[in-house]
Amino acid sequence: MRLAKSVYDILLIEDDLGDAGLVRIALRRGPFDVRMHHVKDGVEAMAFLHRTGPGFQGGPRPDLILLDLNLPGKSGHEILQDMKADGDLRSIPVVILSTSEAERDVLKAYVLGANAFVTKPMDAEDFSRAIHGIETFWFTVAQLPALS
């Protein structure tokens, strides 16, 4: 068992800059030292994760991925499917962060291997609390053994 890291890398896949800003503020105010990496669609996400293309070489492997569902181009569900089908990426926990409360979205996300589903709260305060909850759970309670 590896000791808790001092700095965590989170990849946020979100096209809405407003929501991305809220996540950034929430993480900045949170208890953990987090580096947030933000991409706006599936193509960028895959480039980041595979460290290909300009700006992504030498990037870190994220400790957690926050994934929006309603994205331009590939939908969040498709990106999730791609990541879970990839042997290297499968072990990275993915938390769906969506405006949707629709049952079919939730069910589909879990079927495709999402590790959690969080509906974005309407209020900034609530939003921050939700993000802090995600951090606390995934960086302390559910920390996975380190991969060699």
Added chain:
Amino acid sequence: MAAFRDRLATRIAFAASALVLFFVLLVGLGTWVFTAGLLRDQVQLLLHGQATLAADRGSRLVAAVDERFQALAPLVGSAETLAAIGGSAEIEGLPVQTLLADAAGKIRTDAAVDEADAWLLQVIAAGLPRGRLRDAPDGPALEAVLPLRTITGAVIWRLPLRALLDHLARRSDNTRMTLGNGRLGVAEPAAEAADALTVSAPVILPGLFGDTALRLDVAAEPILLQTPLKRLTALFLAIGALTPLLVVAAAMVMGRHLSAGLTRLADAAASFAFGKGDRNAFHSPGQDEVARLGAAFAGTVERLDRAYQEMERRGQTLLSNTERVARIGSATWDPVGEHQVWSEQFYAVLGLDPAADIAGRTAFFNRVHPGDRRRLTDSLADERGHVVEDFRLIRPDGTVRVAQLRAELARDADGTPLRIDVTIQDISERKRLEERLDALVGELKRSNEELEQFAYVASHDLRQPLRTVRSYVSLIEENLDGKLDGETLEFMDFIRDGVRRMDALITDLLAYSRVGRIGHEGAVDTGRAVGLALLDLQSQIDEAGADIVIPPHMPVVTGEAGEMARLFQNLIGNAVKYRAPDRPPRVEIGFSDHGSDWEFFVRDNGIGIPDEHAERIFGIFQRLHARHEYEGTGIGLAICRKIIERRGGHIWACVRDGPGAEFRFTWPKMPGTATTMD
């Protein structure tokens, strides 16, 4: 034809025969008894006459013998005289033996000497002539004894009764006589033994035989009484035997003659067929009852036949009209052969002319689209009986129509196919409408899917910017904490309130669009749904201090549990929300059984609903009050109505005299409805 014994003629014959025979037997028997008695009386009379005559003659004969013998007495003095008399003599044709008896009383004849005789000795001793009836050795005989004076002994004349009887019976025909005194007697030899009729007459014996009496019995020979009786009986028996035969034969002939008219009538009625019957067959010649019956029958049948023909004509017209209006043609097909019979409309559907085209299998299949022929033939070859097939039809003018063929195989009692009953209908128009309907349904389905997609997108995409606005307003407030004046803070509140309302509207709109799209349908306990609703409304109820009245049992219905709970939550929630400010709210929930439906109600003592708005309130986003009075988006009742009407129920607001509102709704019962137990 009725069995022989059931025929009217036979019955008449039997009845008449029985009657006639009864009388014949009665009269025959009476006549026989009377005739037999008469015959017997005649014979008795004859016998009586004969007996009297014979007895009289017998008396006279014996008297003659006696007279001669008495006359002889003075002459007989000695044996010499006696010798002169001779051994025997014939007196009046009767053979009389002359015998001598010696002193010992023994009678000597040529053959033998009789035994000594005491009576004879007494007569000899007395010396007076006497007579007697004696059983002589050669049969009973009358003996006259004359004692001799000169010598001891007697002269005896012996007249055998046999000879006397023979003499008497000489002139008696058909009778048999017996002569005797009861102890001794002789009888004429009889032809046969019979219990013959007998008449007796006394033969008075005079003179020497005065103390002796004979009786003459005359019995009729069978030929006199039995034979005629037998003949008479035989005659009567013959008549008795022949009469029944004759009577039966006569009765049969008469019965047949009487019933012939009826039989003819019955045969005519049995063979009569409506529409083509010969009514003259009912008429009989003559004026008798049968002829009148036949005439009446013919009249009735004629009227019936007219009615039948009229009915048949109407039936044909009706069928033909029906076929024409319904555009259904009918036909009868030979199961395998070419022969078919088509109705006019059948021709019309095929586009053929009854005057020019000949019905038949080939003619029919020539009109079937080549692409459908095989399928139709295969279907018709299927022996299970009932066929329904749609197929394309090419009319002679080249137009293609869609037709529906219905066929049913009829079989006889052995299961052999008899015929195929066929109807044909042009369903081109229906097909076109069906296709149009299918297209519309498809369109509706697409439209529904789009609506669903819209609702989903609305929930997602409409709320995203709202969240951004709201979140950043609070972040700005945070950043500018203490630097904003009161008016700016009020503006900020307006923004937040607007966002919140917009969010509520979107959420409710989404909920409305989702009615009927989620959850699992099944048996729903309405009591449990009310319980869940109250649980969700707990804080509002507590806050208002509301009194909720619920029945102990509530029905189980078919529906979706979440929707049912939401239905009661909206109605009870409204009842609590729209309460009157001056009194604590009281909400009553109940139901009643309306046969095929349950009717539920939710009643309160709140501010009530003006009658003019009773229908409006069920519209989407319809509100009756300003937001600052009563909070809400105005979609709750619209959702209620959608939930209820999707199930075939109905909801309405009751007009009430007192304060408060009352909502009622119906919900169709599920099969085998039960109420819940508490």
